[in-house]
Amino acid sequence: MWRRTLWVLLPALMLAALVGWWLAAKQGLNSNILATLPQSQQSILLRNADEHFSAQFAERVLVSVTGLQATAAHDALKRRFSELGWLNSDAQGVDIQMLLRFYSRYRSVVLNEELENALGDANAVSRAVFGKLSQPSNPFVSGSFEQDPSLNTAGFVEQRVQAWSPFKTDGQRLYQTDDQDQRHYFLVLSVSHEQQQMGGAKAFYDSLQQHLQALQKTYPEVQYHYSGIALHTAENALQAEYEMNLFGGLSLLGVILVLWWAFGSLRPLMVTAIVILYSGLAGIVATLLVFQQAHVLSLVFGITLIGIAIDYSVHRLTHSNAKPNEVNAVARSITLGFVTTALGYSLFAFSPIGVLSQVAVFVVAGLAAAWLLALIVVPWWLMDRPVTVSPTWLSGARWWCRHLVAWQPKMLMVTLLLTGLSAVWLGFSPLNFNDHIRLLNGSSQQLLENEALHHRLLGGDKTQRFMVQGQTLEMLLETEEQVADWVAAQEDNAEIQRISNWLPSLVRQRQQQQKINRAQQDGDFAQVEELLGVRLDWPEQNWLSSEAVQSSPLKDVLETKVYQSPDGVVSWISISNLRSDQQQMLLTQFPDSLVLYDKAAQLTQLMEHFRQQLLLTLAGVLLAATAVLAFSLGLKPALKGALVMGLSIIMAWEGTAMLVGSLSLFNVLSAMLIIALAVDYLVFYVRQGASEKNLVAITLSLVSSLLVFGVLAFSNTPAISAFGLTAALGLVFLYALSPMVMKGRDET
Amino acid sequence: MFVRFLFLLLGSLIMVSGVYAESSAMSSALGWKWPALQQGRFVQSKSFANLPKPFTTRGYFLRQPGEFIWQTQQPVSQRMEIRDQRLFVEQGDGELVEQPLGASQVGLLEAMITADFLQLEAYFQLEIMPGEKCVELTPIDKELSDVVQQATLCGEHHLERIVLEHQEQMRTTIDLEWTALEAGES
Numbered sequence: 001m002w003r004r005t006l007w008v009l010l011p012a013l014m015l016a017a018l019v020g021w022w023l024a025a026k027q028g029l030n031s032n033i034l035a036t037l038p039q040s041q042q043s044i045l046l047r048n049a050d051e052h053f054s055a056q057f058a059e060r061v062l063v064s065v066t067g068l069q070a071t072a073a074h075d076a077l078k079r080r081f082s083e084l085g086w087l088n089s090d091a092q093g094v095d096i097q098m099l100l101r102f103y104s105r106y107r108s109v110v111l112n113e114e115l116e117n118a119l120g121d122a123n124a125v126s127r128a129v130f131g132k133l134s135q136p137s138n139p140f141v142s143g144s145f146e147q148d149p150s151l152n153t154a155g156f157v158e159q160r161v162q163a164w165s166p167f168k169t170d171g172q173r174l175y176q177t178d179d180q181d182q183r184h185y186f187l188v189l190s191v192s193h194e195q196q197q198m199g200g201a202k203a204f205y206d207s208l209q210q211h212l213q214a215l216q217k218t219y220p221e222v223q224y225h226y227s228g229i230a231l232h233t234a235e236n237a238l239q240a241e242y243e244m245n246l247f248g249g250l251s252l253l254g255v256i257l258v259l260w261w262a263f264g265s266l267r268p269l270m271v272t273a274i275v276i277l278y279s280g281l282a283g284i285v286a287t288l289l290v291f292q293q294a295h296v297l298s299l300v301f302g303i304t305l306i307g308i309a310i311d312y313s314v315h316r317l318t319h320s321n322a323k324p325n326e327v328n329a330v331a332r333s334i335t336l337g338f339v340t341t342a343l344g345y346s347l348f349a350f351s352p353i354g355v356l357s358q359v360a361v362f363v364v365a366g367l368a369a370a371w372l373l374a375l376i377v378v379p380w381w382l383m384d385r386p387v388t389v390s391p392t393w394l395s396g397a398r399w400w401c402r403h404l405v406a407w408q409p410k411m412l413m414v415t416l417l418l419t420g421l422s423a424v425w426l427g428f429s430p431l432n433f434n435d436h437i438r439l440l441n442g443s444s445q446q447l448l449e450n451e452a453l454h455h456r457l458l459g460g461d462k463t464q465r466f467m468v469q470g471q472t473l474e475m476l477l478e479t480e481e482q483v484a485d486w487v488a489a490q491e492d493n494a495e496i497q498r499i500s501n502w503l504p505s506l507v508r509q510r511q512q513q514q515k516i517n518r519a520q521q522d523g524d525f526a527q528v529e530e531l532l533g534v535r536l537d538w539p540e541q542n543w544l545s546s547e548a549v550q551s552s553p554l555k556d557v558l559e560t561k562v563y564q565s566p567d568g569v570v571s572w573i574s575i576s577n578l579r580s581d582q583q584q585m586l587l588t589q590f591p592d593s594l595v596l597y598d599k600a601a602q603l604t605q606l607m608e609h610f611r612q613q614l615l616l617t618l619a620g621v622l623l624a625a626t627a628v629l630a631f632s633l634g635l636k637p638a639l640k641g642a643l644v645m646g647l648s649i650i651m652a653w654e655g656t657a658m659l660v661g662s663l664s665l666f667n668v669l670s671a672m673l674i675i676a677l678a679v680d681y682l683v684f685y686v687r688q689g690a691s692e693k694n695l696v697a698i699t700l701s702l703v704s705s706l707l708v709f710g711v712l713a714f715s716n717t718p719a720i721s722a723f724g725l726t727a728a729l730g731l732v733f734l735y736a737l738s739p740m741v742m743k744g745r746d747e748t
Numbered sequence: 749m750f751v752r753f754l755f756l757l758l759g760s761l762i763m764v765s766g767v768y769a770e771s772s773a774m775s776s777a778l779g780w781k782w783p784a785l786q787q788g789r790f791v792q793s794k795s796f797a798n799l800p801k802p803f804t805t806r807g808y809f810l811r812q813p814g815e816f817i818w819q820t821q822q823p824v825s826q827r828m829e830i831r832d833q834r835l836f837v838e839q840g841d842g843e844l845v846e847q848p849l850g851a852s853q854v855g856l857l858e859a860m861i862t863a864d865f866l867q868l869e870a871y872f873q874l875e876i877m878p879g880e881k882c883v884e885l886t887p888i889d890k891e892l893s894d895v896v897q898q899a900t901l902c903g904e905h906h907l908e909r910i911v912l913e914h915q916e917q918m919r920t921t922i923d924l925e926w927t928a929l930e931a932g933e934s
Contacts, residue, residue, distance in 0.1 A: 114840060127824045127840060134805040134820040135828065135837070136792060136922065142914055145796050162847065181832065531823065533800040 005270070005381070012274060015281045022288060046467060046595060049563035049570035053467075054599060056560060058196055060088065061189040061228030062454050063212070066182055068221035074173055074185035077215055081187060084207075088190040097143050098553045099157050104147035106544040108516050109509035112155030116512070119519045126527040128155075150525065150536050160501055166458040176457040184225075184457055191230045205234035225450040232443045239442045239716055247711045254707040262700055263317065263387045271381065272313040272704070275373045279309040279366040286365030287358050298358035305366040306708060307673050308341060311680045311701040312374035318697040320379070321386035326693075331375050333687045337680040338371040340628040344621035344675065356613060389696050397692040397699070404690045404739045411740040415643060418737075422650050431653055434662040435607035437600050442717030463576045464583055465597040468498075468590075469568055473546050476562075476569045477505035479593045486589055487575055490582050498573040499561040503549050513541065572597050611665035618671055622646065625679050633686045637741045641682040644737045649674055652730030656722065663726075666719045670709075670726035674734055677705060681738040689742050702735045774865040774874055778881055780906045786811035788926040790818075797917040808929055809861070819933070860910050861924070863901060872899070 063081075065074045081087050103110060111119075118124035132141055132151045140154040140161075147153065167174035167186055174186045194200040208231075212224050259268045283305060287294040312334055319330045345367070348360035441448075455461060468483065470476030480500040487494045504512070516538050519525065525536050549558050563570045578586070587594055596602075622645060630638035649671045657663055681698055688694035710731070712724025787810040793802040807820040816830040827838040836844040865874060865883075872885035882902035900911040912920040 118840065124840065130805075130824040131820075131826040131838075131840075133794070133803055134792070134807075134824065134826050136818065136920065142918055145918075146798055149796075149798065532803065534798060 009274065012277050012281065015285070016277065019281055019284050019288075045469060045565065045567045045570060048565060049467060049469075049572075050597070050599075052563040053572050053597070058229045059190050059192075061191055061208075061226065061230055063187045063189060063208075063224060063226045064184040064454065064457070065187075065215075065222050065224050066178075066184040067223045069219045070183065070185050070222050071173065073215055073219040073222040073224075074187065076218065077211070078173075078187055080211055081189060086189045086191075088188040095553050096139070096157065096161060099161075100140065100144040100153055101147065102552045102554075103157055104144050104153040105539070106509075106542060107148045107150065107152050108538040108540065108542060109512050109544055110152075110156055110504060111512045111515065112152055112159055114155055114159075115150070115152050116515065119515050119524055120522070122522075122524045122527055125519070125524045126531075129528045130531070149532055149534050150528065163495065163497060163501070178457060184453075189228075191228070196230050196233065199237075201230045201234035202237055205231055205238075225453055227447065227451040227454045231447055232441060235443045235447055236441065236717070243715055243717075243720075247715070251707045251711050254711075255704050258700065258703050258707070262390055262393045262696065264390050265387055267382070267385075268314075268317045268387055271317060271378055272310055275313045275370055275378070276306055276309045278373055279305050279370040282369030283362040283366035287362045290361050291358055294362070295355045295358055298355050298362050305363055305370070307701075307705045308367060308676050308680070309370040310704045310708070311677060311697075312338075312370045313378065314700040314704065315680075315684065315697040316374045316378045317382075317387055318389055318693045318700070320382045321388055322693065327379070329687060333683050334371060334374055334680075336628075336632055336687070337683045338367055340625050340632075340679045340683070341676050342367050343628055344625050344679070347617055347620045347624060356610075356617065389693065393696050394692050397695040400695050400699075401690040401692060404695075404742070408690075408739060408742055411737070412640070415640075415647060415737055415740055418651070419643065419647055422647060422654060425654055426650070429654075429657070431657055432662045433608075433611060433664060435604055435611050435664050437603040437607060439607075439664055439666070439718040439722070442715070442720075459576060463574050464578060465572055465574045466586075467570055467572050467595050467597040469570045469593055469595075471568050473562070473564065473569050474505055476571055476593075477503060478507055479590065480571065480573060481505055481508055483573065483586065483590060483594065486586065487578060487582075490585070491578055493577040494582075495576040496573060497575075499558060499571050502554055502557060503544060503546060506543060509543055607665050611668055614665065614668045614672075618668060618675070621672070621675055625675060629679070629682065633683070637682070637686045637743075640741045641678070641686075641738075644682065644734065644740060645675055645678045648678065648730050648733040648737060651733050652726045655729045656726045659725065660718075660722060664719065664722055666723040667726040670723050670730060673705075673709065673727050674730035677701065677731065678734050678738065681734060682741050685738055685742045690739070698735070698738075702731055705731055774869075774876070774883060775863065777876055778883060778903075780863065780903060785926055785928055787929050788924055789929075790925070791923045792820075793921045793923075795917070795919045795921075802921075808933055809924075810929065810933075811861070860899070860901065861907065863907050 063077065065077065078087070114128050115125065118128040129151050132138065132154060133145075135141065138154070138158075140158040141151060144153045144157070145151065165174075167176060169175070174188070175183045176186065177183050191204055192200070195204040208226065212226070215224065216222065255272075256266065256269055259272070260266055262268070284294055284299070287298060315330055315334055319327055322330070342364045345360050345363040348356040348363075438448075466483075468476055468479050470479055477500040480498045481504070484496050484498060484500070487496055500508075520536075520538060529536055546558070549555065561571050575583075575586075583596070587596065622642060625645070626638050626642040629641050633641075652670070652674065653663055653667055656667055680701070684694050684698060706728055709724055710728030712720050713728055715721045715724060787808065789808045790806070792805045792807075794804075795802045805820050806822045807818070809819070810817040814832060818828040820826045820828075825838075827844065829836045829844060835847045837847050839845050868874060868885060872887055875884045875886070876882070877884055877900075880902065881904055882900055885899040885901065887896060887898075896912055896914060898913040900909075900913075901907055902909040902911075906926060908924055910920075910922040910924070914920070
């Protein structure tokens with residue numbers, strides 16, 4: 001027995017090591033969710049730009065302090081974070097003195113809006129210049145007057161610096177005020193690449209909280225808030241770790257107890273675990289062989305494999321000491337179940353979403369492995385010492401058999417009644433789907449509230465980001481300017497942040513030069529020159545190029561805002577105070593060069609797309625399974641089976657919606673698990689009828705699946721919880737309804 | 749760096765409450781008293797190395813609870829207001845627009861005018877000039893001196909003149925006349 005166990009176990013371990021090496025060394029696991037989008041929806045250039053920009057947001061963590069003694073607390077915290085090297089140097093702003101010197105060289109080709117609007121009217125020009133010069137202490141004026149007495153440079157840099165930062169400053173501190181006019185002082189932190197990963201993020205979060213708790217002891221009146229992607233990573237990692245330990249431990253303990261109770265031995269547990277392990281490995285290997293890279297989503301969707309592998313194992317285990325004809329009958333039922341389920345999952349290969357094709361390969365290969373193990377390896381493994389079902393379970397099954405046989409004639413009526421009630425309920429309360437990406441987020445309420453507060457304080461609720469693309473930087477700058485002109489014409493209050501504010505296109509620079517030349521010829525600056533006693537000097541054709549910006553204090557700004565590659569150039573712009581209908585009009589106006597840049601919305605859209613595709617595939621799987629069952633078992637049991645499957649799923653969804661409020665992609669995924677197990681339950685009820693061992697196997701399959709999947713209903717992550725809840729409800733309904741397909745007394 | 753340090757100075761000064769620090773030793777030594785009227789006229793003169801003559805502006809100022817107004821009347825009309833520590837500057841169309849970065853600039857002026865030496869001591873070495881009713885403010889921080897090398901506040905019975913010395917021979921001189929404003933000036 002032990003020798004055979006080693007023969008089974010060793011290849012599994014070796015294969016697991018090989019797969020692990022493959023995934024690590026050849027980067028065989030792809031976790032980029034946007035990569036699953038069809039190419040037409042997300043071009044490679046935009047996707048790469050998205051990654052470039054997202055990386056910047058991922059490294060930022062915001063901490064804000066408010067309340068009594070907030071400034072002192074802020075300063076103390078700033079000193080501490082500075083010592084730790086956590087402060088983001090970019091957030092302190094670019095060196096404005098250097099900026100003024102840099103832009104004063106290009107004063108003929110970059111105009112500030114106030115002066116530009118005044119050109120053509122000498123009085124307005126005087127007012128613009130003297131108004132600025134009259135201000136008692138304007139650092140932009142004193143910093144550039146020597147080089148540019150027209151103060152065009154001072155106005156240009158001042159306008160852009162003021163519009164650039166989402167923060168206000170009191171000199172030493174960045175802050176924003178809330179609705180109650182209370183100041184929240186901000187510190188912008190940078191987290192390293194390691195600190196963005198799960199382990200590093202947890203350590204960083206822990207350290208951050210310790211510092212903030214220490215701060216609270218010194219300044220008890222202050223309130224602090226923190227937000228950032230790394231903190232979500234940390235909280236989710238901690239949550240996942242906790243849940244994996246808790247739920248994993250509970251599931252394992254439950255399955256051990258149940259199998260031990262049912263068989264009086266732990267060998268069935270080992271058999272089941274090995275079948276699951278081989279199935280998973282076969283799925284991954286097949287996916288890697290076909291696609292060279294497995295997407296993490298295909299593994300998530302492939303979770304249903306666990307339920308089926310458990311099912312095949314327990315059917316084989318309950319019949320391990322049965323007569324040869326019984327064993328053959330069970331083997332044929334498992335084979336039919338395998339063919340039906342595999343055919344259903346094969347439909348995933350026809351989905352336009354690449355990751356669902358991977359799911360098809362993953363699950364079908366995994367099923368094949370589970371089927372082969374159940375039919376060949378498990379009997380060989382247990383040949384010497386077959387396991388036997390405990391008398392308690394057998395007597396329980398006998399009692400259940402008697403009742404099933406008695407109830408069976410009435411079950412069709414009950415099922416039809418339930419179908420009617422369910423349909424009426426659907427009429428009153430239609431199923432509502434919500435696929436928001438936050439379902440994947442198991443972060444604490446506190447962190448979500450902090451995030452919302454910072455978003456609101458920094459004007460995020462009024463701002464929308466877009467990506468602009470062009471073949472060259474010059475084309476991109478021109479497009480940005482066209483977008484800005486369109487926005488300005490639509491909405492007076494709209495504000496737009498764009499790189500072309502700092503680096504105007506050459507076309508725009510030529511226009512500005514012409515305006516300045518004309519104004520100079522027309523004497524627009526005569527009053528200014530007379531009163532100041534200086535002659536204004538406007539350089540000719542000194543164009544501001546991207547190369548010049550690359551070697552200026554704006555180098556980092558350019559790199560932050562613009563992604564350049566041989567395929568093209570992409571920048572991101574943000575527009576505030578534009579209504580959603582105006583945003584839509586804007587996108588329609590620039591269909592080839594402008595896309596909405598909203599990661600959450602993009603991922604939500606993707607989830608919705610997945611869900612719709614999965615619903616269609618689910619319908620296809622249901623039809624295919626019914627067709628195969630009709631071919632192999634007959635039309636009547638197949639139709640009854642389709643009714644059972646459909647009703648179990650619908651009632652599970654209705655129950656989930658009633659408890660949670662809405663459904664998502666993950667509830668549809670649960671339905672796939674329900675169908676996969678339903679096929680087995682139906683095949684075994686039709687083929688084996690109300691036999692004791694059959695009932696023991698189906699009950700064990702249900703209990704194990706509930707312990708593995710149902711326990712997930714208690715997860716803090718909405719997506720996992722939704723999956724677990726629907727799976728649990730659906731499996732219980734399935735267990736209750738599926739005996740309906742058994743042949744009646746008159747049919748047998 | 750220039751602006752950062754200026755903000756460092758100005759930002760601190762804007763926090764000045766506006767309470768005239770009669771209790772401070774410096775005010776007592778100078779014999780300054782808080783004028784009955786918290787309003788008056790100013791003449792501001794800016795000297796730049798590249799200007800043959802200073803650029804002079806005239807107007808009035810007014811302090812009210814929670815508000816400070818600095819109205820330039822000549823050579824152009826321009827109004828600046830600080831309300832609740834926020835700066836609003838009049839634009840070409842007459843509209844007052846908030847300047848998020850500029851509050852500390854005008855805050856400097858308000859702080860100087862209130863002559864709150866208790867606050868100023870945190871950033872400057874204060875020294876009464878021998879034989880004159882003036883106090884010289886020298887930045888303690890070297891980096892601060894890159895922004896304002898020296899400030900001088902002078903007056904017989906109360907503050908009458910502020911002189912700010914900047915780098916590169918730049919100088920701002922503000923003469924204050926504490927007097928009642930005419931009707932309509934507020």
